[in-house]
Amino acid sequence: MRCVVIGSGFGGLAAAIRLQASGHQVTIVEKLDKAGGRAYVFQQDGFTFDAGPTIITAPWVFDELFTVSGKRREDYVQFVPLDPFYNIRFEDGTVFHYNGDDENQISQVRAFSNGRDVDGYRRLLNSTRPIYDVGMALLDKPFLTLWSFLKVIPDLVRLRADRSVAAHVNRFLTDDRLRRAFSFHPLLVGGNPFNTSSVYTLIHRLEREWGVLFCMGGTGALVRGLLQLFEDIGGKVRLSSEVAEIEVDRATKTTTGVRLVSGERIAADLVVCNGDVAEAYRRLVPAWARPSTTDARIKRYTYSMSLFVIYFGTDKVYPDTAHHEIILGKGYKELLEDVFDKKILSDDFSLYLHRPTATDPSLAYRTWAAASIGKSWGSATAIGSCSISRIATCRGCSRTSSPSVASIRATSSRRSTATMAARSARSRRLCSRRTCGRTIAARISPTCTSAVPARTRGRGCLA
Numbered sequence: 001m002r003c004v005v006i007g008s009g010f011g012g013l014a015a016a017i018r019l020q021a022s023g024h025q026v027t028i029v030e031k032l033d034k035a036g037g038r039a040y041v042f043q044q045d046g047f048t049f050d051a052g053p054t055i056i057t058a059p060w061v062f063d064e065l066f067t068v069s070g071k072r073r074e075d076y077v078q079f080v081p082l083d084p085f086y087n088i089r090f091e092d093g094t095v096f097h098y099n100g101d102d103e104n105q106i107s108q109v110r111a112f113s114n115g116r117d118v119d120g121y122r123r124l125l126n127s128t129r130p131i132y133d134v135g136m137a138l139l140d141k142p143f144l145t146l147w148s149f150l151k152v153i154p155d156l157v158r159l160r161a162d163r164s165v166a167a168h169v170n171r172f173l174t175d176d177r178l179r180r181a182f183s184f185h186p187l188l189v190g191g192n193p194f195n196t197s198s199v200y201t202l203i204h205r206l207e208r209e210w211g212v213l214f215c216m217g218g219t220g221a222l223v224r225g226l227l228q229l230f231e232d233i234g235g236k237v238r239l240s241s242e243v244a245e246i247e248v249d250r251a252t253k254t255t256t257g258v259r260l261v262s263g264e265r266i267a268a269d270l271v272v273c274n275g276d277v278a279e280a281y282r283r284l285v286p287a288w289a290r291p292s293t294t295d296a297r298i299k300r301y302t303y304s305m306s307l308f309v310i311y312f313g314t315d316k317v318y319p320d321t322a323h324h325e326i327i328l329g330k331g332y333k334e335l336l337e338d339v340f341d342k343k344i345l346s347d348d349f350s351l352y353l354h355r356p357t358a359t360d361p362s363l364a365y366r367t368w369a370a371a372s373i374g375k376s377w378g379s380a381t382a383i384g385s386c387s388i389s390r391i392a393t394c395r396g397c398s399r400t401s402s403p404s405v406a407s408i409r410a411t412s413s414r415r416s417t418a419t420m421a422a423r424s425a426r427s428r429r430l431c432s433r434r435t436c437g438r439t440i441a442a443r444i445s446p447t448c449t450s451a452v453p454a455r456t457r458g459r460g461c462l463a
């Protein structure tokens, strides 16, 4: 069959590789100039920034794509385990070094809770085993019919899937910091720990089973590896080619291919669309061909939270900053209520800081490092659920304090996302006027939109 796959994010790449490996002729059609989708890569001033995903917790998902293609993943990309998985930093200055080592975990739980939660932690860990077994078995099952869902209800009832992750964890632990450390995981997939089903505690188990891995060269290297694999087995890729319509034959109600924005037609017997589902239905599929998925229905969908990401490089290495840092604010439930229920930017927010150069220094500019009297360079991504505009001002580059915590935290009051975005833009203008000409390269983008083009001001701050 001739197949077109719309989108070259991980979903599109995976579908395309599987189809091509099964003997079909597949063309990936991607509107951006590079593959990767949310795993797009920005390169600037010698720094490489992975735009979105950075944490690999299910390596076998990638390995399978190589295996079904008759190749070995190790010949294309290298995964390395991280230790710690994350440092979790609390407002009171304490740090939980989270990893897969039982002894380490237990000694930290002991220290955090004065011994009170050690037994509870062991029971919590045991409780995630059956959840993991059932949850993983369901992970790749589509619930397309009522019956397919009814069949799993007994398991879900037995595992108390009606309880939230936070409720599940709180039954075992008493220390507030430990409760957060072992319940934040749904946030990684856009869920609120206070109302996401306890099935998602399987993420904790998943990390312990497989570790937290990083792809050398960054997530972009993984995208390039998958793209290379796809081409090696005969697939074709069309970049900078936006699909305007998925054509549907009225008589047979099957697709005949896609029409690009340029007007070109690509005929296909099968079209896989892996763009955002709401946008894809609304913009690409003619309304008559989707009688039950109307625009009105799509409007009523509930979307998961968004976040702001900034990318910056530094002229200094921060050896005490781990590859992954989770920097928690004072409130937890209150923050989650602001994000998920009230949908406002909180005064008190939490951050995820990614420092890939902790594992792979090649992601920062070596020439500069050589030229700067032995200094080596770091690059990092910080992600917060609120605006982090001030980090893009000269503040970050005029001071030597960690750009991660102090300056990112400095911002935010109760404002709507739009107001904060406008404020962020103002800060960036201010920053441009006060270009320091020194070391920080920063880029801000709300990740729900695609790349925000950056205007370079020498080596100073960017807007």
Ligand SMILES: Cc1cc2nc3c(=O)[nH]c(=O)nc-3n(C[C@H](O)[C@H](O)[C@H](O)COP(=O)(O)OP(=O)(O)OC[C@H]3O[C@@H](n4cnc5c(N)ncnc54)[C@H](O)[C@@H]3O)c2cc1C
Pocket: 006, 007, 008, 009, 010, 011, 012, 013, 029, 030, 031, 032, 035, 036, 037, 038, 039, 051, 052, 053, 054, 055, 056, 057, 241, 242, 243, 244, 274, 275, 276, 284, 309, 383, 447
């Ligand atoms: C900031 C951030 C951090 C994340 N961190 C992690 C992490 O650490 N680990 C993890 O596992 N997951 C993480 N995720 C989630 C992960 O990135 C996504 O689940 C995954 O990348 C989605 O891939 P996808 O292929 O489904 O969609 P996308 O990556 O969104 O790809 C869709 C593609 O379709 C293209 N497209 C859309 N419409 C058209 C059209 N009309 N014509 C042509 N092309 C079109 C788009 O340009 C895009 O390239 C993170 C997400 C974000 C935003």
